[in-house]
Amino acid sequence: MTFDDVRKIALTWPEVEDGTSYGTPALKVRKKMLARLKEDGDSLVMPDVPIDERAMLVESQPKIFYFTDHYADYPIVLIRLSKAKRAIVEPFLRRRWRGLASKAVLASYDAREGA
Template structure:
Protein backbone atom coordinates (compact mmCIF):
# COMPACT_ATOMS: atom_id res chain seq x y z
CA UNK A 1 0.00 0.00 0.00
CA UNK A 2 0.91 3.65 -0.36
CA UNK A 3 -0.46 6.82 1.19
CA UNK A 4 -2.26 7.46 -2.11
CA UNK A 5 -4.09 4.13 -1.69
CA UNK A 6 -5.16 5.19 1.81
CA UNK A 7 -6.25 8.59 0.49
CA UNK A 8 -8.43 7.00 -2.18
CA UNK A 9 -10.59 5.00 0.21
CA UNK A 10 -10.59 7.51 3.09
CA UNK A 11 -11.60 10.49 0.95
CA UNK A 12 -14.74 8.57 0.02
CA UNK A 13 -15.93 8.90 3.63
CA UNK A 14 -17.92 11.98 4.65
CA UNK A 15 -16.04 14.93 6.14
CA UNK A 16 -12.55 13.58 5.24
CA UNK A 17 -10.25 16.04 3.53
CA UNK A 18 -6.63 16.37 2.51
CA UNK A 19 -4.36 18.40 4.71
CA UNK A 20 -0.88 18.48 6.17
CA UNK A 21 0.52 17.78 9.60
CA UNK A 22 4.12 18.38 10.66
CA UNK A 23 4.92 19.11 7.01
CA UNK A 24 3.68 15.77 5.71
CA UNK A 25 0.48 14.79 3.87
CA UNK A 26 -2.41 14.09 6.20
CA UNK A 27 -6.08 13.21 6.20
CA UNK A 28 -8.30 15.22 8.48
CA UNK A 29 -11.89 15.08 9.69
CA UNK A 30 -13.36 18.37 10.82
CA UNK A 31 -9.82 19.78 11.19
CA UNK A 32 -8.67 16.88 13.40
CA UNK A 33 -6.04 14.38 12.28
CA UNK A 34 -7.33 11.06 10.99
CA UNK A 35 -3.85 9.92 9.93
CA UNK A 36 -0.68 11.30 8.43
CA UNK A 37 2.30 10.10 6.47
CA UNK A 38 5.44 9.90 8.58
CA UNK A 39 8.58 11.63 7.33
CA UNK A 40 10.00 8.29 6.10
CA UNK A 41 7.39 8.29 3.31
CA UNK A 42 6.23 4.74 4.13
CA UNK A 43 4.70 4.81 7.60
CA UNK A 44 1.21 5.92 8.50
CA UNK A 45 0.88 7.67 11.87
CA UNK A 46 -2.41 6.26 13.15
CA UNK A 47 -3.94 7.94 16.22
CA UNK A 48 -6.77 6.50 18.27
CA UNK A 49 -5.14 3.15 19.07
CA UNK A 50 -5.02 2.47 22.82
CA UNK A 51 -1.64 1.37 24.14
CA UNK A 52 -2.79 -2.12 25.15
CA UNK A 53 -4.17 -2.71 21.64
CA UNK A 54 -1.01 -1.26 20.10
CA UNK A 55 1.11 -3.68 22.10
CA UNK A 56 -0.94 -6.63 20.85
CA UNK A 57 -0.65 -5.41 17.24
CA UNK A 58 3.11 -4.93 17.47
CA UNK A 59 3.57 -8.38 19.02
CA UNK A 60 1.33 -10.15 16.49
CA UNK A 61 2.49 -8.33 13.31
CA UNK A 62 5.81 -6.54 13.97
CA UNK A 63 6.54 -6.26 10.25
CA UNK A 64 3.43 -4.05 9.85
CA UNK A 65 2.85 -2.35 13.22
CA UNK A 66 5.45 -0.57 15.34
CA UNK A 67 6.04 2.58 17.37
CA UNK A 68 9.00 4.71 18.31
CA UNK A 69 9.98 6.24 21.65
CA UNK A 70 8.42 9.50 20.47
CA UNK A 71 4.95 7.84 20.38
CA UNK A 72 5.42 5.62 23.46
CA UNK A 73 3.11 7.66 25.71
CA UNK A 74 0.45 8.40 23.08
CA UNK A 75 -2.47 6.28 21.81
CA UNK A 76 -0.88 5.87 18.38
CA UNK A 77 0.59 3.15 16.26
CA UNK A 78 2.76 3.36 13.16
CA UNK A 79 1.86 1.22 10.16
CA UNK A 80 4.43 0.28 7.50
CA UNK A 81 2.29 0.81 4.42
CA UNK A 82 4.68 -1.15 2.17
CA UNK A 83 4.04 -4.22 4.33
CA UNK A 84 0.32 -3.63 5.02
CA UNK A 85 -2.83 -4.66 3.22
CA UNK A 86 -5.96 -2.56 2.83
CA UNK A 87 -7.95 -5.17 4.79
CA UNK A 88 -5.71 -4.41 7.77
CA UNK A 89 -5.46 -0.62 7.50
CA UNK A 90 -8.99 0.37 6.52
CA UNK A 91 -10.81 -0.93 9.63
CA UNK A 92 -8.44 0.99 11.94
CA UNK A 93 -8.84 4.14 9.94
CA UNK A 94 -12.62 3.80 9.72
CA UNK A 95 -12.91 3.21 13.47
CA UNK A 96 -10.96 6.39 14.15
CA UNK A 97 -12.98 8.27 11.51
CA UNK A 98 -16.16 7.35 13.44
CA UNK A 99 -14.78 9.10 16.54
CA UNK A 100 -13.99 12.31 14.61
CA UNK A 101 -16.89 12.62 12.17
CA UNK A 102 -20.22 14.16 13.11
CA UNK A 103 -22.96 11.79 14.25
CA UNK A 104 -24.98 12.83 11.21
CA UNK A 105 -22.14 11.89 8.82
CA UNK A 106 -21.63 8.51 10.51
CA UNK A 107 -25.38 7.75 10.44
CA UNK A 108 -25.66 8.68 6.75
CA UNK A 109 -22.58 6.57 5.95
CA UNK A 110 -24.05 3.59 7.79
CA UNK A 111 -27.37 3.94 5.93
CA UNK A 112 -25.58 3.91 2.58
CA UNK A 113 -23.37 0.93 3.42
Protein backbone atom coordinates in the same frame (compact mmCIF):
# COMPACT_ATOMS: atom_id res chain seq x y z
CA MET B 1 0.03 0.02 0.17
CA THR B 2 0.99 3.64 -0.25
CA PHE B 3 -0.35 6.86 1.23
CA ASP B 4 -2.17 7.40 -2.08
CA ASP B 5 -4.02 4.12 -1.45
CA VAL B 6 -4.91 5.34 2.04
CA ARG B 7 -6.18 8.61 0.53
CA LYS B 8 -8.35 6.76 -1.99
CA ILE B 9 -10.00 4.78 0.80
CA ALA B 10 -10.55 7.66 3.21
CA LEU B 11 -11.65 10.30 0.73
CA THR B 12 -14.72 8.19 -0.09
CA TRP B 13 -16.04 8.95 3.41
CA PRO B 14 -17.89 12.18 4.21
CA GLU B 15 -16.03 14.99 5.98
CA VAL B 16 -12.56 13.64 5.08
CA GLU B 17 -10.21 16.13 3.48
CA ASP B 18 -6.58 16.37 2.46
CA GLY B 19 -4.27 18.37 4.63
CA THR B 20 -0.84 18.39 6.17
CA SER B 21 0.49 17.72 9.63
CA TYR B 22 4.07 18.30 10.75
CA GLY B 23 4.96 19.00 7.12
CA THR B 24 3.72 15.67 5.81
CA PRO B 25 0.54 14.70 3.90
CA ALA B 26 -2.38 14.06 6.22
CA LEU B 27 -6.07 13.28 6.14
CA LYS B 28 -8.38 15.20 8.43
CA VAL B 29 -11.96 15.01 9.57
CA ARG B 30 -13.47 18.25 10.84
CA LYS B 31 -9.93 19.66 11.24
CA LYS B 32 -8.77 16.72 13.38
CA MET B 33 -6.15 14.27 12.18
CA LEU B 34 -7.46 11.01 10.79
CA ALA B 35 -3.96 9.80 9.87
CA ARG B 36 -0.75 11.18 8.44
CA LEU B 37 2.31 10.01 6.57
CA LYS B 38 5.39 9.84 8.76
CA GLU B 39 8.53 11.64 7.64
CA ASP B 40 10.04 8.34 6.41
CA GLY B 41 7.51 8.34 3.54
CA ASP B 42 6.38 4.77 4.27
CA SER B 43 4.76 4.74 7.70
CA LEU B 44 1.24 5.77 8.56
CA VAL B 45 0.81 7.55 11.88
CA MET B 46 -2.45 6.06 13.15
CA PRO B 47 -3.91 7.84 16.20
CA ASP B 48 -6.47 6.52 18.64
CA VAL B 49 -5.07 3.01 19.02
CA PRO B 50 -5.10 2.11 22.72
CA ILE B 51 -1.66 1.30 24.10
CA ASP B 52 -2.67 -2.25 25.11
CA GLU B 53 -4.00 -2.92 21.60
CA ARG B 54 -0.84 -1.42 20.11
CA ALA B 55 1.30 -3.75 22.24
CA MET B 56 -0.59 -6.77 20.94
CA LEU B 57 -0.27 -5.57 17.32
CA VAL B 58 3.46 -4.90 17.61
CA GLU B 59 4.04 -8.27 19.27
CA SER B 60 1.95 -10.24 16.77
CA GLN B 61 2.96 -8.41 13.55
CA PRO B 62 6.20 -6.48 14.12
CA LYS B 63 6.97 -6.16 10.40
CA ILE B 64 3.79 -4.11 9.96
CA PHE B 65 3.15 -2.41 13.31
CA TYR B 66 5.66 -0.53 15.45
CA PHE B 67 6.17 2.65 17.44
CA THR B 68 9.10 4.84 18.33
CA ASP B 69 10.11 6.24 21.69
CA HIS B 70 8.48 9.52 20.63
CA TYR B 71 5.05 7.81 20.55
CA ALA B 72 5.57 5.50 23.53
CA ASP B 73 3.20 7.38 25.84
CA TYR B 74 0.55 8.14 23.21
CA PRO B 75 -2.27 5.95 21.83
CA ILE B 76 -0.65 5.85 18.38
CA VAL B 77 0.65 3.00 16.27
CA LEU B 78 2.84 3.28 13.19
CA ILE B 79 1.93 1.09 10.22
CA ARG B 80 4.55 0.24 7.57
CA LEU B 81 2.47 0.78 4.46
CA SER B 82 4.92 -1.11 2.22
CA LYS B 83 4.26 -4.24 4.31
CA ALA B 84 0.53 -3.75 4.94
CA LYS B 85 -2.52 -4.78 2.97
CA ARG B 86 -5.77 -2.85 2.67
CA ALA B 87 -7.56 -5.41 4.85
CA ILE B 88 -5.24 -4.44 7.71
CA VAL B 89 -5.21 -0.66 7.26
CA GLU B 90 -8.83 0.09 6.37
CA PRO B 91 -10.40 -1.01 9.70
CA PHE B 92 -8.09 1.35 11.62
CA LEU B 93 -8.96 4.22 9.30
CA ARG B 94 -12.67 3.47 9.48
CA ARG B 95 -12.68 3.27 13.28
CA ARG B 96 -10.83 6.58 13.57
CA TRP B 97 -13.11 8.21 10.97
CA ARG B 98 -16.21 7.04 12.85
CA GLY B 99 -14.78 8.59 16.02
CA LEU B 100 -14.27 11.96 14.33
CA ALA B 101 -17.23 12.30 11.96
CA SER B 102 -20.34 14.15 13.08
CA LYS B 103 -23.27 12.11 14.36
CA ALA B 104 -25.51 13.41 11.57
CA VAL B 105 -23.00 12.36 8.90
CA LEU B 106 -22.59 8.93 10.46
CA ALA B 107 -26.36 8.42 10.63
CA SER B 108 -26.75 9.42 7.00
CA TYR B 109 -23.78 7.30 5.90
CA ASP B 110 -25.00 4.24 7.84
CA ALA B 111 -28.51 4.61 6.41
CA ARG B 112 -27.13 4.85 2.88
CA GLU B 113 -24.73 1.92 3.37
CA GLY B 114 -27.32 -0.21 5.13
CA ALA B 115 -25.20 -0.55 8.27
